Amino acid sequence: MSTIKAQFDLQTRLYNNVLEGINDVESNERASQTVNHIKWLAGHLLTTRQGLSQFGGLPEDNSLDEFFGHGNGIDESKNYPPLALIQKRWNEISDKISQGLGRLTPAALSGQSPAKTPIGDDTLEGFLGFLMHHEAYHIGQIGILRKYLGKEAMGYQ
Structure with a gap:
């Protein structure tokens, strides 16, 4: 669990790093009609992470699910919330969730996963491992879109 x-x-920090210097107008720019914009990716990551709120003793906030919830693709007709709000919410919940994850017992981690994942490990630990992959995948996508916008590469510090 210490690795997860x-x-x-790390991904809490990288999310902020990859969004650094991107304004709200830039966050809505798409590289093509088949690519999500940065704002959608950032919001999707937030709503996925909010699903872990229970581990931080927080109520799950579903207020942005209409934009970014599971199964919702990008919709050009929607007026998405500001990137600054999405990032603020990420930062508000992440420390508490991290603390909660640190308190998970081996028994809890070996318990049943709340959802199926493609890695074939139906435990809570397997589920959390997949979510870490999911976050890294989308942070990487935002990193590529940073370069498309002419920004410097994301820093790790």
């Missing part, structure tokens, strides 16, 4: 928590904490 370390990944969680």
